[in-house]
Amino acid sequence: MTIIATDHIKFAPDTLARLGEELIPNPDQGIIELVRNSYDADAGSCTVDFSQASNSIITIKDTGDGMDLEAIQNGWFVLGHSAKADDANKPTRKDRLPVGDKGLGRLAALRMGQVAVLETRPRSQPGVLYRVTFDWSEYVDQKLVEDVDFEIEKGSTSRKPGTDITLKQVRARFGRRELDRLARNILLLSDPFGSSTGFKAKLVAPGFKDLEAKVRHGYFPDAQYRLEASLSKEGLATARLLDWRGRITHRANHSDIAGKEGASPYRAVAADLNLWGFLLSGESFSTRKSSVTEVKDWLSVVGGVHLYYRKLRVPPYGDHGHDWLEMNLARSRSPEERPSTNNSIGRVVVEDPQHFLTQKTDRIGFIETEQFHELRRFAMDALEWMARERLRDAEVRRERDRIQAPKTVAKAVEKLDQAVKDIPNKYRAPLSEAIRKLEKAAQREAKVLREDLQLYRSLATAGTTAAVFAHEAGKPIFRIGVLVSLIKKRALRLLGLQYKTLEEPVDLLERSTATLRGFTAIPIYLLKRDKRKAERVNIQQVIDEVLGVFDPILQDAKISATRESADFEIYILGSIALLEAIITNFITNSVQAFNREDSTNVARKIVVTTQVSGKWVLINFSDNGPGIKDIKLNELWLPGRTTIAGGTGFGLTIVRDVVTDLGGTVSAIAHGELGGAEFIVKLPLIGE
Secondary structure, X not given: OOOOOOOOOOOOOHHHHHHOOOOOOOHHHHHHHHHHHHHHOOOOEEEEEOOOHHHOEEEEEEOOOOOOHHHHHHHHOOOOOOHHHHOOOOOOOOOOOOOOOOOHHHHHHHOOEEEEEEEEEOOOOOOEEEEEEEEHHHHOOOOOHHHOOOOEEEEEOOOOOEEEEEEEEEOOOOOHHHHHHHHHHHHHHOOOOOOOOOOEEEEEOOOHHHHHHHHHHOOHHHOOEEEEEEEOOOOOEEEEEEEOOOOEEEEEOHHHHHOOOOOOOOOOOOEEEEEEEOOOOOOOOOOOOOOHHHHHHHHHHHOEEEEEEOOEEOOOOXXXXXXXXXXXXXXXXXXXXXXXXXXXXXXXEEOOOOOOOOEOOOOOOEXXXXXXXXXXXXXXXXXXXHHHHHHHHHHHHHHHXXXXXXXXXXXXXXXXXXXXXXXXHHHHHHHHHHHHHHHHHHHHHHHHHHHHHHHHHHHHHXXXXXXXXXXXXXXXXXXXXXXHHHXXXXXXXXXXXXXXXXHHHHHHHHHHHHHHHHHHHHHHHHOOHHHHOOEEEEHHHHHHHHHHHHHHHHHHOOEEEEEEOOOOOOEEEEOHHHHHHHHHHHHHHHHHHHOOXXXXXXXXXXXXXXXXXXXXXXXXXXXXXXXXXXXXXXXXXXXXXXXXXXXXXXXXXXXXXXXXXXXXXXXEEOOOOOOOOEEEEEEEOEOO
């Protein structure tokens, strides 16, 4: 063979779009890339100016080292490879480890405008200015990228070293939402935790100063507790937990954090984890200078655990909705003494001088190698250790209070008796009698509470046990559903028209599987932790959600359930869990009533009506079943009283207690408007 020519791979101009704006679709991420470049250039500050955005002009200015001709030609003009990548482990003049990489984010930012102008003043050449103008319209009629030449101009300047980038005729729209997201990213970029990076990025845009003031203020001294954990370069973890006074309450070695003796080292880069947890209640802030509202507003911007790589934050870790350490999931499973993304702020700091971690091409996160997974596991294990220690402390406090309570009461009674002895005789007898009556009333109340506690502990045990079995039952039920679907497809293919002989039993299997899935979903749904917090509760929304969960069961029982309500939202003060307890028990009662032998209705109905009456909301729950029989209405609410075979007799007792706790009343009608049982719950309203 004879070599007749040589050539090289060529790129069409459309490739720029693929590598630029299509690879990094969010325009604010391109801006952040230019700010990161400023950090790598040893800038002390970088300003992103949106003051002329209405004229489609955005400028990014920094006080870094600038670029000389060689850096422009061999750095800025080379895509897919950064000169900084060759020196990724070599500190800069200001002892910074470079965070830049392939230059694709820079391309995405430059292409935001129809025209981009680079002006740079290299520190190595005082008084020199280089300018390059990128006019992307020049590529429109070109076949190849390399067919377009850029002119590099050289001039003189009296300005200090640095780089200015001006984007003109910007196509991307930066509305309020985009600017807020950009502002948050800029503020969090260089660490708002009080440590100095020698670098500050700022945004010139409407509302930024207010947001900056909120972030920069910092409420770290108001934290209830603080976790400090470290991972050495050998992969060994240590941690300590501090209280709000800054006193160390617990320490952990590697085995404590990993959860077992002789645990292997984490196969990850060295890292530090810091987390500040807040108890967002009025009581905990009663002695603080700041308020709960101020801290909540601050956490709404900076909350979550952020990841800082070589001093700069890497998204999306810590972004809203990106709970990369699964804090909220852990809290929902075991809520006590655990932080969430809403009540804590934290950071994982990684230097990685050996460049083991690699960011994705779009710079949104890291490639999830073993090193990254092990880093994440260390952070999650440290949080789990902290939760265990805080839970143990809480149990110790509860046990101490339980033991101390009778002694405290006895001392109070003794002190009261002594005080009675010191008053004149004519007042002593009636006062002593009043005190004795109070003691007897308190003892009766304590007895009732102990009985209630025993009842509800038993019910809680039954509920949690049901949830566990429901979760486990979900697996074989899912497999049954898959197998039924497979049998149906194969039978149709093999039997053809003869499949009709199997159609009815197969359809019944499908419906039964869906019903079983509905049964398994209910206990897990009702026991979700976040529903038990006190808040404003939207009644119609909760009723709709409960009816939705019960829908497969109601369909299988051929029961039609509807809600009738006002066309405006109705709120009560309580918790979702309490309202769900009311609705769930009423639905369960109706389903059981329809299954009684004396239930003859073909078109089974359940109707839930809500209406406002003055300062109250009335929830009317009725059905067209056989109604209430063989029991007096005032005995319905007694524990264990039931007329339904297999019933527990606790459902309406729970309803009565819940309604009482919510400050309302509940009554029953044996045969209501639909013919069956009817219950009317009356609860106090709260405003919007």
